[in-house]
Amino acid sequence: MSTTSAQSNSAVLEAKARAARLRRRLIGYGQWEPHIPAEPVRTHMRALAALGMSRAGVERALGLRHDRLRHLMSGAHGYPPAAKIEKDVGQAVLGFWPKLENFPDTATIEPTGTRRRVEALAVVGWSRGNLARRAGRPEVSFRNSLNAERVTVALAKVVARLYDELWKLRPEDHGVPPHLADRVRRQAEVQGFYGPLAWDDETIDNPSTLPMTDAHVSLLGQGENLATRFLLGESVILDAASRREVLAYLMEWTDLTVEQVAERLETTPAAVSRMWERIKEKARKDGRAAPWRRVYVPQRELLQEEAADAA
Template identity: 35%
Template sequence: MSAGRPHGNEKYHLENCRCPICRQAARDYDNNRSRAIAYGRWQPYVDAEPVRQHVRALGDFGIGWMRAAKLAGVSTGGVSKLLYGDRPRNLPPTRRVRPETALKLLGVEPTLDNLGDRTVIDGTGTRRRLQALVYAGWTQSELARRMPMDRGNFGRTIVSGLVEAATVRTTRRLYDELWRLDPVEAGVPAHPAASARKIAAARGWAPIGAWDDDRIDDPDAWPDWTGWCGTPRGRTIHHRTKIPVCQPCRTAAQQQTAA
């Protein structure tokens, strides 16, 4: 997938865009999906069009129709006819489906867990988690070993804008496992751990404590280095703790001076 998706529901979920257009598209998508699920009350068949649209939308998210069929527990042949018709018999796409089939397919959501391993998505949260672990003293070699990943691929991943869904899932599991542990106590030699922390600081990577769980994946969020970042007080704390002043604190100080 390309990084230049148009604003809408797909960009909201796969690139974590939270602009008004994407947020509204996501709300519309959820409302339409809820209404479509309610069609399961129709007997003995329901309109196939909402189901077809949902399967196509899943495809836009990187969940192909064959994977959607597997996740829903329905036949691939049935989903193929839903989308493309019966080509050998020259029949058009299915117009009606059984309610239970509709509910199973509509129940497949465009979530990280349902994406195929090779699906390429936004790497913001992955970068931040890995960089924060390095800041804590976990060496890149040790993190690569634990993922497991080739050291060269890891070096690209830790700064990449786009990553595969399997890498995102692996990184989240690793982060949840390591963020509270002391790397030296866990077996990382003291000198390499200290070197890792220096590298992270020199590159401006944010520590674990600078990120809230609900913001670390948001591309528009910034790390809160001081607990007051984005306010004039934040700049003062930056200077006192000798942490380079972040852009939100710099902007807040400029606005205070201009007021």
């Protein structure tokens, strides 16, 4: 078995174990509700299908057996589509929004996330022509692809890579004439584009997500105090607001590195950095002191202190 397959199987087993622990806990509290209405889950599945995600693709991504969601979507064995669905399966579907790695490069997907990344980089000052050159593509072809009804996953991955590389870099510091970068920024402002701090990496590809809001697909039955329960070790699915609350706590009050925070939240270090910057920016706009890393000391500083003590 390959390393990738082993890691995937391990993740599936871990997710199932977390779900089993939560189920046992809720049964013990007398709060176990085994089923939820199926229609919200079906609606979410249709949104995934519009993006380009097949039912089989959702089943694979969630570690469900083949055809597990068939009865939900189209009925089976002469029965109509289900009116209810098992709670753990339904919540897993509602909490799932595919990432680019869930698609093969040859697939085509809905272009919202790709366009948002290009527009966010325009706010920073990166033009489409500059992005096309960095992507190794003709500018006309690049522009036409972004205006199409669907984009290839290969292009979406290239744009996502550029977004991760450039979102915090000033074009002027990397060979772009200042007057050209300023012009791109002015045009982005006129067109109403949103910058990188307006988007969460987890939801930037979701067309229903709004910039700089807590809008998120609801997760039935998760209850209240999600951030606190998550930090105490409970197996809950975080919504967008709770996710930011957890990240803010981990970044401000623990000695975890950005990479470790990303691992705990099952995201990327770049996403953690962007969300942390966004949290600080919002605090400043609200007239509050921006949070800072109160506990974390970079390893290089520890080494420097040890060297000074030894001297």
